[in-house]
Amino acid sequence: MTRIEIPRSLSTSSIPICVTIAGSDSGGGAGIQADLKTFSALGVYGASVITAITAQNTKAVTAVHDVPADIVTAQIDAVFSDLAVDAVKIGMLSVPETIEAVAAGLVHFGKPIVLDPVMVAKSGDRLLSPEAVSTLRERLLPHATLLTPNLPEAACLLDCEVAENEAQAIEQGKALLAMGAGAVLMKGGHAQDGGNCTDLLIRDGVPPFRLTAPRIATRNTHGTGCTLSSAIAAGLAKGLSMEEAFAVAHSYLQGAIISADRLHVGSGNGPVHHFHAMWS
Template sequence: MIGGLYLITDQNRDDRLSERVAAALKGGARVVQYRDKDLPIETKVAAARDLAALCRQAGATFIVNDSPEVAHQSGADGVHLGQNDASVAEARRLLGPAGVIGVSTRTVEQALKAASQGADYVGVGSIYPTGSKQDTLLVGLETLRKVRRAVTIPVVAIGGIDRDRASEAIEAGADAVAVISAVMNDPGPALAAREIALLFNRRGPWPRGKVLTVAGSDPGGGAGIQADLKTITLLGTYGMGAITALTAQNTRGVRGIHPVPNDFVADQIEAVLDDLGADILKTGMLYSAGIVSVVARAIARHALPAVVDPVMIAKGGAPLLQREAVDALRRELLPHTYLLTPNLPEAEALSGLPVETENEMEKAARRLQKMGARNVLLKGGHLQGKPVDLLLAGESLHRFPSERFDTPNTHGTGCAYSAAIAAFLVQGVPLVEAVGKAKIFISEAIRTAFSMGSGHGPVNHWQAAQALKLQAASCKL
């Protein structure tokens, strides 16, 4: 079956092709198409055999571009044909009835013809401008929609697709999106692949996606792993948890912390990931350098996007991250972080820069990105005046202003905010949109917070989730 992330190899000939493809497969690529038009056939066959073995190991489909002969000799699952290549019938005779045959198309008529001739899927493109072909004819999303309505076989959107454009192609009806440079040229191909592969979760059943939160326990339920799991579940995702520390706390403050041994934190994480698996790992209170190291290794081993909330200080002022753990977080966890979500004091501690204004927030975000975080969301609740959050997504900067609410009941705000982002991401919502939805969620949770205890009460997770459901229902009307 052709679906999900469809990786096309580039023609940048180096000795890391297999390594990059293996990383992309680990990140969630479901189809790999080997493309190199200029090499001798013997060299192509040898390279294709190596890639075919990687795909078999990962349970992915392996396709050879243009040449049924190379596909046949290398043991590929199939071939992808252009309009001027061999016919579907010729490829079928060589590859047999089980061979997977795809055809590039630019019009509804070409797609219908390919389907009638026995193609197993059609590629449609180029959807967007691309640098991989000089003679590209743009067909756009509307042609993609028309082809999707016209044929019953899978449709692959091809051309110029990256993280920010993939969701549009999926919404237009693509069963798979083909990418080249967005994954192959990325310094972290596993994470780049996972980021796009997650977008297909939007078609899954509810609860949609799985989040593993690694955090401390708050017996009052307003923050920590309890708040994470409430948020994740209320928003429609399956939540799992590994506890890093037990705390004795209430709305007035933290009375005591009992850290979980490093090895047992690792056992919890691996027990979940080796069996249930996860789409995203979200962190909260990690407490010690040893636990930070455990989490960093788990993220790297499983090629998981990590939403890292660098919890350092409790509302009442108690330290929740040991001093030596801050260095470990910078050194070991930031390079594996998909989204870092610090507030302003946390951003100062991690970046070493003053962060008191919106301009300083941007500078700190860019510094943290250079330190390894792929994307950075700086929460501006500590700003003087109207608060604004800044998201540095790749090279793009996005502002999320909000109202300031006059309430002491903000316990667990950061936990719920980052957990909401993680939940939306695993549901197939693109990053910028996921942050926007999570911002609405946390703003409503603060606005409707009610007093519990005699200190900083919790935010209202339930009411915020209900408000988002009502908003989604009204948008469908």
């Protein structure tokens, strides 16, 4: 029998592991599904803790069922008691009980946590109650190695107006740092900045690190926020610095958006192409 040698790079001991704690998107474009696709595309093993089940497609969300907090806790216990997790990405947490369960489960984690505060719908409607926002701000935000709000979400966390320019975005990012986040990525997709989109990585003691990219003319942008935050988590799991992980994730997302129209999924706002570098 011929012996098959497993390349060192593929040995189980060297595979970084990320866990996504988020809601399930039945349409496959965002949430848990987008996170796991992103992890796989970037060479990271993905595990999951599902916090909510949504009925949705490219056109609408028609139902949401929050997973009971004790089941969320049981998933965290099961995954973290067995897997050597290198980084965590947190997405949709819609009720205070779930936020409390996640905060309690990660209190002793001690490795990178990327918190994407899914709080405001594209319509501008707030997805979380004031109580849930307060719980997220007080219980989970201080555990975040990186917080990745878009401009409306940052305003919601700070209970202020949405930033209208880069100076205001930087100011709000620093205010979120003061709340306990290790670093803040102010995503500029909602900014009125002509044909460009600028994201700002804000940390204490260093100037903001900005990456700018042209806006892509496509309506297939479902899951961009989930994809960016999970791509950063994948980079951190690999041992990249925050700046390196952000740069790699930013480039990956741009490729996924540019290639989105190669996919023909649904009749509404379709997903980005997570496997753009792999599929012909």
